[in-house]
Amino acid sequence: MVTMSSPATTTQTSTNIAAERVAAGASTGVIVFLGALHVLSPEFAPSWRAVSEYANGRYSWVLSLMFISWAVSSVALAIALAPVATTKMLKAGRALLFVAAVGEGMAAFFDINHPLHGVAAFFGVLGFPVAAMLLGYGLTRSPEWSGARSLVRTLSNLTWLSVVLLGVSLGLFISALKSAGIEMSPNAKPLTELPAGVSAFVGWANRLLILVYCVWVIVVARALRRVDASAARAEPQRTYRS
Secondary structure: OEEEOOHHHHHHHHHHHHHHHHHHHHHHHHHHHHHHHHHHOOOOOOOOOOHHHHHHOOOHHHHHHHHHHHHHHHHHHHHHOOOOOOOHHHHHHHHHHHHHHHHHHHHHHOOOOOOOHHHHHHHHHHHHHHHHHHHHHHHOOOHHHOOOHHHHHHHHHHHHHHHHHHHHHHHHHHHHHHHOOOOOOOOOOOOOOOOOOOOOOHHHHHHHHHHHHHHHHHHHHHHHHHHHHHHHHHOOOEEEOO
């Protein structure tokens, strides 16, 4: 009598482990690339300049790598979630994670000066929080996720709250510029410095959003890895006659 694991189970587990690691690693890469841009391009004040504006600097290729890593992290997590996405809620969240990845990937090829950059932002920035809420609450309904429930749900809510913060900060910034007499028409020249008396935190809100999105992926990927590991240990082995 020989006791051994099912080949299908082994393959599935190996694939999941690889996808989970890629998701967490790529998200970490996004944070590293973003941090590097602050050092490489200090002329873009992080308090009020959008992350996408790094495309107008000397290190636009670093920004492209950041967006590609962002897309890879979302795709990898969606792949890793395939075995557990059995409900309509989880399937919808997983599908939206792919949609967000499309937007993140598009931003690498259609920079802030391209008309399609807005489409990329729509898919990436707005699609991700919906995916996070569906997946965050859908996954943590399971008892196996009880240990990560509080953290995952908190981060899931922070994704949409970061979007609200970005929207509010952008609105306040535009209002302050108009009050300072700055022209806001499509033909207006880009700002190179803030007018006197105008303060802004829209740039920090933009960066916080990216950080929250990436941390959510890292936390979910690691929690999924722990759940998969526990399930693998608990799975009964098959016995074959030799």
